[in-house]
Amino acid sequence: MALWSILKVRVRASLRNFQRPLTTIASRVDERVRVRLGEVVGSGNVSSSLAVREQHGRDESFHACKPPDVVVWPENTAQVRQLARICYDHSVPMVPYGTGTGIEGGVVAEEGGVCFDLSRMTDIVDLHEEDLDVTVQPGVTRVALNTHLRHTGLWFPVDPGADASLCGMAATSASGTHTTRYGSMRENVANLEVVLADGRLLHTAGEGRHTRKTSAGYNLTNLFVGSEGTLGIITSATLRLFPQPEAVASAVCPMPSVTAAGECTLQLLRSGVPLARIELLDDVMMDACNRYKGLDYAVQPTLFLEFHGTPASVQEQIRTAEEVLSGYGAGQLRWALAASERARLWEARHQAYYAARALRPGSVGYVTDVCVPISKLPEVITTTKEDLIQSRLTGPIAGHVGDGNFHCILAFSEHGEQERQRITEFCHRLVTRALAVGGTCTGEHGVGVGKRGYLLDEVGETGLEVMRQLKRALDPKGLMNPGKVV
Ligand SMILES: Cc1cc2c(cc1C)N(C[C@H](O)[C@H](O)[C@H](O)COP(=O)(O)OP(=O)(O)OC[C@H]1O[C@@H](n3cnc4c(N)ncnc43)[C@H](O)[C@@H]1O)c1[nH]c(=O)[nH]c(=O)c1N2
Numbered sequence: 428m429a430l431w432s433i434l435k436v437r438v439r440a441s442l443r444n445f446q447r448p449l450t451t452i453a454s455r456v457d458e459r460v461r462v463r464l465g466e467v468v469g470s471g472n473v474s475s476s477l478a479v480r481e482q483h484g485r486d487e488s489f490h491a492c493k494p495p496d497v498v499v500w501p502e503n504t505a506q507v508r509q510l511a512r513i514c515y516d517h518s519v520p521m522v523p524y525g526t527g528t529g530i531e532g533g534v535v536a537e538e539g540g541v542c543f544d545l546s547r548m549t550d551i552v553d554l555h556e557e558d559l560d561v562t563v564q565p566g567v568t569r570v571a572l573n574t575h576l577r578h579t580g581l582w583f584p585v586d587p588g589a590d591a592s593l594c595g596m597a598a599t600s601a602s603g604t605h606t607t608r609y610g611s612m613r614e615n616v617a618n619l620e621v622v623l624a625d626g627r628l629l630h631t632a633g634e635g636r637h638t639r640k641t642s643a644g645y646n647l648t649n650l651f652v653g654s655e656g657t658l659g660i661i662t663s664a665t666l667r668l669f670p671q672p673e674a675v676a677s678a679v680c681p682m683p684s685v686t687a688a689g690e691c692t693l694q695l696l697r698s699g700v701p702l703a704r705i706e707l708l709d710d711v712m713m714d715a716c717n718r719y720k721g722l723d724y725a726v727q728p729t730l731f732l733e734f735h736g737t738p739a740s741v742q743e744q745i746r747t748a749e750e751v752l753s754g755y756g757a758g759q760l761r762w763a764l765a766a767s768e769r770a771r772l773w774e775a776r777h778q779a780y781y782a783a784r785a786l787r788p789g790s791v792g793y794v795t796d797v798c799v800p801i802s803k804l805p806e807v808i809t810t811t812k813e814d815l816i817q818s819r820l821t822g823p824i825a826g827h828v829g830d831g832n833f834h835c836i837l838a839f840s841e842h843g844e845q846e847r848q849r850i851t852e853f854c855h856r857l858v859t860r861a862l863a864v865g866g867t868c869t870g871e872h873g874v875g876v877g878k879r880g881y882l883l884d885e886v887g888e889t890g891l892e893v894m895r896q897l898k899r900a901l902d903p904k905g906l907m908n909p910g911k912v913v
């Protein structure tokens with residue numbers, strides 16, 4: 428098929444996703460099943476109310492709501508296993524739900540079924556301070572964990588903007604602004620407890636094991652990291668912890684262009700400065716953040732930087748970074764040294780999504796999430812900025828540039844058909860551009876329903892077939908979060 432025809436088919440498929448109305452799929456959960464589910468969790472922990480189902484049938488993205496038939500709130504792993512067994516016996520789909528902050532429609536109940544809301548499993552089960560690790564249940568969020576750890580001198584660094592559940596973060600292979608230094612969920616999960624579709628219990632690294640490394644057999648832990656609820660329900664995660672840095676300094680640094688910011692980022696990474704954070708916000712994003720958070724930063728492409736270490740090492744890192752920055756035309760750095768100032772700065776970055784949408788009150792957000800080899804970042808981000816202008820789209824750019832990962836946040840009105848089409852076409856061009864230079868269609872948000880059409884291009888026929896074989900082996904009836912990823 429000619430390239431143009433492929434593009435048209437893809438765009439049409441994406442538009443269908445956009446336009447799908449809120450639908451209620453014929454219930455596959457009959458009264459008999461509902462009663463059995465209620466017997467496991469108790470009547471206060473199961474609901475078929477439309478409001479509750481609609482709330483669970485969508486995430487924070489534009490993807491159309493499809494409510495599950497029933498929502499259950501298990502309180503422990505034994506209950507999750509019993510519920511899964513009932514669903515398995517009756518061939519009912521299961522959709523795990525963390526905090527619903529996903530961006531690719533991961534919790535949308537494509538085929539109805541039972542939504543497992545895990546927010547009532549909130550125990551921090553095992554904290555091994557000497558081993559630098561902790562085991563948490565799926566209702567524990569990243570902020571709750573770090574609040575709990577505050578007085579231990581330890582912390583968990585993976586920080587998506589939202590206060591997501593840590594098991595949901597494992598399920599989507601999330602990352603955040605600290606990933607450039609501390610890694611994403613892929614590097615920071617040591618073990619997972621998983622309830623499989625038929626109710627069996629799996630410990631991906633063996634029960635009770637929490638080592639820094641292992642070479643014992645297949646890496647089942649990282650099979651489940653990023654599996655988006657399609658292989659099983661994560662009922663606990665063992666996570667690596669880090670000592671809280673002794674000294675921290677953050678800075679805001681205006682740059683002459685996104686190209687200069689991208690090239691400067693590369694040079695900073697090559698210089699060996701162990702940057703704790705390096706984020707790019709373009710001029711439109713800076714304007715949005717200023718307005719949304721009442722800030723007064725210059726409206727131009729800007730790097731947000733952070734350095735961690737001993738006081739002496741932070742000073743040295745800053746000296747090297749300033750030398751590099753000045754070579755790329757950086758403006759005056761504005762420092763945020765007090766904890767409260769730093770918190771304000773990073774809160775503005777974490778809420779970039781809402782700031783972008785506030786540029787158009789009442790809008791919904793379409794978020795892109797490409798990641799490219801870091802050497803390709805300046806070129807891809809520059810072309811993307813030009814494409815945005817040519818397409819007459821308002822799409823602030825926010826990037827975890829230290830990882831080669833960036834987002835355009837396209838705020839649009841649900842009623843503007845032509846604009847939707849331009850957005851879909853722009854997003855398709857962006858993913859194609861990223862794939863062409865050895866990149867990925869999603870650096871951190873996952874495939875969900877939004878990126879399914881790109882997996883084949885990215886991993887190839889054999890890659891996709893092996894993924895599907897794994898799925899069939901673990902979920903032979905296709906009940907785990909159907910319609911997602913593969
Ligand atoms: C403002 C803002 C800012 C950001 C983000 C969102 C928003 C609204 N995100 C996206 C989102 O926070 C991220 O994908 C989280 O990992 C989602 O976690 P939830 O608990 O909300 O999962 P949610 O409930 O949304 O589910 C997401 C997927 O995981 C599955 N799932 C959830 N819990 C599970 C469990 N216990 N077992 C098995 N499957 C499970 C679900 O079935 C679904 O497929 C993000 N992301 C990112 O990586 N970096 C970022 O910087 C940001 N920033």
Ligand SMILES: CC(C)CC(=O)C(=O)O
Nearest residue numbers: 530588779780794834836
């Ligand atoms: C909604 C997205 C733009 C959130 C995200 O990944 C980010 O802000 O980095």
Ligand SMILES: [Mn+2]
Nearest residue numbers: 603827834871
């Ligand atoms: Mn992000």
